[in-house]
Amino acid sequence: xxxxxxxxxxxxxxxxxxxxxxxxxxxxxxxxxIRLALLxxxxxxxxxxxxxxxxxxxxxxxxxxxALNPAQQIVKIVNEELVGILGGETRRVQLAxxxxxxxxxxxxxxxxxxxxxxxxxxxxxxxxxxxxxxxxDLQRPGAVQQLQIVGERAGVPVFAPHAGTSVxxxxxxxxxxxxxxxxxxxxxxxxxxxxxxxxxxxxxxGRLGIDAELMKQASDIRDATNPDEVLxxxxxxxxxxxxxxxxxxxxxxxxxxxxLTKLDGDARGGAALSVREITGRPIMFASTGExxxxxxxxxxxxxxxxxxx
Ligand code: GDP
Numbered sequence: 001x002x003x004x005x006x007x008x009x010x011x012x013x014x015x016x017x018x019x020x021x022x023x024x025x026x027x028x029x030x031x032x033x034i035r036l037a038l039l040x041x042x043x044x045x046x047x048x049x050x051x052x053x054x055x056x057x058x059x060x061x062x063x064x065x066x067a068l069n070p071a072q073q074i075v076k077i078v079n080e081e082l083v084g085i086l087g088g089e090t091r092r093v094q095l096a097x098x099x100x101x102x103x104x105x106x107x108x109x110x111x112x113x114x115x116x117x118x119x120x121x122x123x124x125x126x127x128x129x130x131x132x133x134x135x136x137d138l139q140r141p142g143a144v145q146q147l148q149i150v151g152e153r154a155g156v157p158v159f160a161p162h163a164g165t166s167v168x169x170x171x172x173x174x175x176x177x178x179x180x181x182x183x184x185x186x187x188x189x190x191x192x193x194x195x196x197x198x199x200x201x202x203x204x205x206g207r208l209g210i211d212a213e214l215m216k217q218a219s220d221i222r223d224a225t226n227p228d229e230v231l232x233x234x235x236x237x238x239x240x241x242x243x244x245x246x247x248x249x250x251x252x253x254x255x256x257x258x259x260l261t262k263l264d265g266d267a268r269g270g271a272a273l274s275v276r277e278i279t280g281r282p283i284m285f286a287s288t289g290e291x292x293x294x295x296x297x298x299x300x301x302x303x304x305x306x307x308x309x
Pocket of ligand 1: 108109110111114115116206261262263264287
């Protein structure tokens with residue numbers, strides 16, 4: 001991901017090299033190139049506008065007279081602004097003062113929630129935590145079993161009603177299904193308290209598209225479990241749709257952080273660059289493959305450096 005964006009940005013900045021002084025026209029031309037590169041990468045228009053505005057303002061301002069040569073100065077500004085739209089500081093998981101810490105996962109079907117549940121639990125266990133996975137996706141046939149397989153692979157126990165349970169029938173997000181999911185979440189929390197698991201990760205149902213009942217079920221689970229973190233899991237490959245999806249989840253469920261998945265894909269990846277600015281929520285983790293270890297804390301500065309080559 002980001003290869004072509006990276007090429008375009010480094011190309012735009014390379015043209016400045018060797019120039020002793022930059023005129024406003026030089027800066028405008030470079031800003032235009034950067035703007036095109038970002039739009040082509042599917043970064044959302046308001047984010048691009050704000051980004052370009054800040055770059056021009058800073059590049060034309062007094063900063064350019066500092067010790068670095070003008071081209072280096074622009075690269076520095078672009079890098080800093082990129083780190084800014086990616087969230088600035090790395091944001092760590094908020095642990096509960098009194099365990100268990102509750103982490104709820106939300107997102108569309110296929111975004112990578114169940115896969116992430118395995119990775120996140122494995123990562124937490126590596127750090128000495130004792131996580132429990134709770135299977136609250138009772139809609140998708142086989143979802144509970146999938147989480148059990150993921151848990152087994154991660155070496156983390158799974159709390160589930162019954163193996164392979166599907167309440168309400170295939171694709172039915174009815175009231176009963178919602179209540180059952182809430183009941184499983186609560187029972188999972190009770191189990192964690194009784195057996196002293198210190199982190200509970202709740203996998204929830206997703207749908208192929210945004211829908212009111214999906215949001216209601218997710219917010220019911222949230223209200224019933226009072227999570228320390230609600231992580232919105234976003235497939236970075238879905239392009240422009242990512243912004244609308246993120247906004248819908250921000251309004252419908254609210255979330256404390258974002259996990260970007262499928263960053264190993266070759267899509268344009270603008271979602272990754274828009275979601276922080278659009279929702280105001282930090283990107284906390286990145287998933288880069290199907291294996292347990294294809295996962296890391298998201299570092300805005302490292303991602304910006306990677307994009308700028
Ligand atoms: P859920 O419906 O949100 O629980 O999504 P799943 O966890 O079932 O993932 C959907 C598909 O995406 C599965 O085939 C996963 O193996 C795959 N997947 C999940 N995360 C990643 C990732 O980071 N990279 C790639 N390439 N595939 C992923």
